[in-house]
Amino acid sequence: MKQVTQHHFKAPWWAKSPHVQTILPVMTKVTMPTLERQRLELSDGDFIDLDWLRKPTENQSIVLMLHGLEGSAKSHYIRRMLQTCKQHHQAAVVHHHRSCSGEANRLARSYHSGDTQDLQHTLITLKRQFPSSPILVVGYSLGGNVLTKYLGEKQSEALIERAVVISAPLRLDACAEKLEKGFSKVYQKHLINQLQYKTREKVSHPRLGQHMPVTAKQVTQLNSFYKFDHQVTAPLNGFTGVDDYYQRASGLPYLSQICVPTLVMHARDDPFMTDAVIPTATQISDTVEYELHHQGGHVGFIDGGTPLKPRYYLERRIYNFLTGESPC
Incomplete structure (x- = not known):
């Protein structure tokens, strides 16, 4: 395990509060790019909606995004990651949990923090449609817990090349x-x-x-x-x-079983969590890089700019890790 504590990220003086880090991004959403919807029908009669920014060319990787509780492609963190992928001409798609795409799902149940079956269905579909395209996945909050659990369950059989987990409620x-x-x-x-x-x-x-x-x-x-x-x-x-x-x-017990190169990032001041989500060295596999920052709030990590136009550490770090580029 490689642990990094505030090596790359530092909050500006005006964004040191965890609540500024958590709330300001919601209030300063970036422009929503044009997306193309794809509906996946499920064997239980329900459906999953995928929103595509851009489909891959031959051998091009796909960045798959998993939103948090009651999030969607419209969530501030998803919008910013979509814009980052757009700037890099990167194929990218958003997986919506059941009932989160703007249309109610068909069953009494919807989704939960440990539901990995729907993610597996999406991954199998992507592999079938684009067999030469590596799949890179980023999961935020609840989506990060789902991703962690999936990676630990599937281990070497996970249909993912690299992964990033942000602000996940692992306990x-x-x-x-x-x-x-x-x-x-x-x-x-x-x-x-x-x-x-x-x-x-x-x-x-x-x-x-x-x-x-x-x-x-x-x-x-x-x-x-x-x-x-x-x-x-x-x-x-x-x-x-x-x-x-x-x-x-809970995703925490699955961290030690992960075989895919994975970055897990938490902020110690996250208002959604306690130190119980912070894994020990023995709870993390050798393929996991863990970043624990003193500040950053919940899916925040503002590292500059101004209150009207904040700059984020998150998208640079996520994209660089997923694509194997030099650290920011």
């Missing part, structure tokens, strides 16, 4: 607990409101409502991730309860 129980404290509750409320809205829509659906484990009245009481995951996520996805879900879906 779901610790992260759920952190989001119930202090200012972090603001982030929890924002995300829970989105999950409650989608859940209410399914509860009221003529066909899906009968398969939902909660009533419309109960949905309003699910005001924390722990409660929501215990009463909705766990029963809809075959877990015995929230503790079973958090234990089986």
Whole structure:
């Protein structure tokens, strides 16, 4: 394991707060490039939507992006990475988790932090359509946890050449607990409101409502991730309860099994997490490079510019690692 602590990244004086690092990027989104949608039909009757920036030429690699909880191709970090790929004439595509592409999915269940089957379906599809194209993957937050778990499960059989994991909640129980404290509750409320809205829509659906484990009245009481995951996520996805879900879906135990060159990046001040997500040397395989920075917030890592036009360390580091170019 190679551990880097603030070797390349340093927050400017005006962005040292973890909340500035986390919130400012949301408020200063870059332009959304034109994307082409591809729908993948699944064997269970549901679907996955892929949004393509550019399809690969012969032997050209593909950068596949996995967004975080309730994110999409419109998320600030995805937009910036798409723009970076556009500047480099790089083939790139966004994998949307079920229900996150702007259209509700067809089943009572949607997605969760440990769901690697949908990612595998996307990867198999890309390999079938573009057999000569190496697949490079970056996962953010929840998408990073999914990616970590997938890499550890598949090991040498992973359909990925290189990977980057950003701000992943590798210990779901610790992260759920952190989001119930202090200012972090603001982030929890924002995300829970989105999950409650989608859940209410399914509860009221003529066909899906009968398969939902909660009533419309109960949905309003699910005001924390722990409660929501215990009463909705766990029963809809075959877990015995929230503790079973958090234990089986967390990515941390899978880090030691990864065989693909992978960069994992955390900020110690991430308001979504605690030190419990920080792996020890024995928990990481030799193919994993771990970066722990003192600052950076959650999927932030602003390293310059101005408050009106921040500059980011993230995209440079991700692109350079995925493509094997010299470190920034």
